[in-house]
Each structure stands twice: as C-alpha cells, then as structure tokens.
Amino acid sequence: MIIVGFLLGTPVLLFGAQVGSMSATRTIDHLYNVDVRTDPSLAWTLWTPKASVDMAVTTQGSVRSIVPVTTSFGPMENVTGVGSVRVQWTLHRTFDRSVPMDSDARFSVTLSAQEDNTSHVWRMSANLNATIELSLGIHVAGSQVGESFECGGPNYSGKPSEGWDILRMGFGDCHVDYYLPWSDVILPGLVVGGAGVIGASAIALLPPKARP
Known part of the structure; x- marks a missing residue:
C-alpha cells in the first residue's frame, strides 16, 4: 500500500506544486520601441x-x-544609424498575485522628455531636407493562469525637423482575454491522473502475493 500511495500521490503533489506556483504569480512584459523610417x-x-x-x-x-545623454528635457537616448531601423528595449517582470492585474504595475515603465501630450526629440542628419518618420512608444503584455492582457501604452509619432522638435501623442487600446488553461492546468492534470490510473492498474494486475 505504501508503493500504491507513492505512485498515486507523487504525481498529484508535483502537479499541485506546479499549479500553485503558476496561480500565485503573474508575468508582465514591457516593450519600448523606437522605429525610424x-x-x-x-x-x-x-x-x-x-x-x-x-x-x-x-x-x-x-x-x-x-x-x-543628459538634456534640458531630462535623460534621453542618443541613437545613431543609417537608413530605417528599429530599436527595442524589453523588460520581463514577475509579480505576486496580490498585485492586481489592473494595477499601476502595468504602466510602471515611463518615458522621459514628455510634455503636454507631446514628446521632445532632437535630430541631426546628413541631409537637412530628408524626411525621417519617427515613431516610438511602450507596449505592455501580461499573463496569469486563465487570463492575459495587452496594452499599447503612450506612443508618439511624427516627422521631426533638424534640431529640437516634438512628436504628437497617440494612444493604444487595451484588451483582456480570458481562457480555459488547457496547456497550463487541464492537460497536465489529465496526464497526471492518467499516470496514477496506469500505476494503480499495473499493481492490480500483479498476483496477490506480489502486490505491495
């Protein structure tokens, strides 16, 4: 009986520990993109x-x-390049579930050089008359067991001239998805349950004298 309990109990305990850990935390990914065209x-x-x-x-x-670089509008990034590029900054965070999904933790990454729904930028290029399309902004995505969300945070775009200029602010939508956690909980649960049944069945097929 000790072996039967071990075969049935160990997978369940491991599965329970995994689910408990997953359900006790949530992850949030912050992405800050700068696109130059x-x-x-x-x-x-x-x-x-x-x-x-x-x-x-x-x-x-x-x-x-x-x-x-330090400027009169606060710290900024001095980016140099040729042609069209993308620069992406990323940050992955894990929070305890005691932090609500809709808390300020989603927007805890902010940007410098913002003022009155605009963002200050500075440009210098090899051709004063060349057009540079610049867009930048923050995207946030988070998940926990059975729930996920995505938000387009503050974003700015425009065609800056040489020297100091501003980009106008735009806003992105937020949406939350709720789902049955098949791959995280339900399917592993079926596998664990099946393993326990197989183990018990194998023992039941043993001759009575050979059973634990």
Whole structure:
C-alpha cells in the first residue's frame, strides 16, 4: 500500500506544486520601441526619450550606437544609424498575485522628455531636407493562469525637423482575454491522473502475493 500511495500521490503533489506556483504569480512584459523610417543611405542622429528603468536592448537595421545623454528635457537616448531601423528595449517582470492585474504595475515603465501630450526629440542628419518618420512608444503584455492582457501604452509619432522638435501623442487600446488553461492546468492534470490510473492498474494486475 505504501508503493500504491507513492505512485498515486507523487504525481498529484508535483502537479499541485506546479499549479500553485503558476496561480500565485503573474508575468508582465514591457516593450519600448523606437522605429525610424527614412532613405536607406541617410546617416542620422536622434535623441529619443529614455525609459525610466533599465531594460535589455536589441536592434534591427544599421544602428551604430546607443548612448545615454543628459538634456534640458531630462535623460534621453542618443541613437545613431543609417537608413530605417528599429530599436527595442524589453523588460520581463514577475509579480505576486496580490498585485492586481489592473494595477499601476502595468504602466510602471515611463518615458522621459514628455510634455503636454507631446514628446521632445532632437535630430541631426546628413541631409537637412530628408524626411525621417519617427515613431516610438511602450507596449505592455501580461499573463496569469486563465487570463492575459495587452496594452499599447503612450506612443508618439511624427516627422521631426533638424534640431529640437516634438512628436504628437497617440494612444493604444487595451484588451483582456480570458481562457480555459488547457496547456497550463487541464492537460497536465489529465496526464497526471492518467499516470496514477496506469500505476494503480499495473499493481492490480500483479498476483496477490506480489502486490505491495
């Protein structure tokens, strides 16, 4: 009987620990994107808003450097490159469920150089008359067992001229999805239950003298 209890109980305990851990936490991912669209051969330097927290950065396209700079509008990112590029900063966070899903934790990453629904930016390029389309903003996504959300945080876009200029603010929508946690809970539960049944059935098929 001890072995039967072990075969049936161990998978259930492991599954319970996994579900308990998953249901006790939620994850939130912050993404800050800066997109530059311009002539492929145009060399440029842009000062863009800086995130309020440290984030990992990746780039697409010909980005030459990303260096923090102090300005009259606060700290900013000095980004240099050629042609169209994307710079993306990311931050992954895990919160206890005691922090509500709709709390300020979703928007705890803010941007510098914002003022009156605009964002300050600075431009210098090899061609004063060249058009640079610049868009930047924060995207937030979060999840917990049975629920997920996505929000387009504050975002700005425009075609800045040389020197200091501003981008106008836009807003993104938020939506929340509720779902049956098949892959996280239900399917593993069926597997665990099946394993327990198979183990018990195997023992039941043993001759009486060979059973534990």
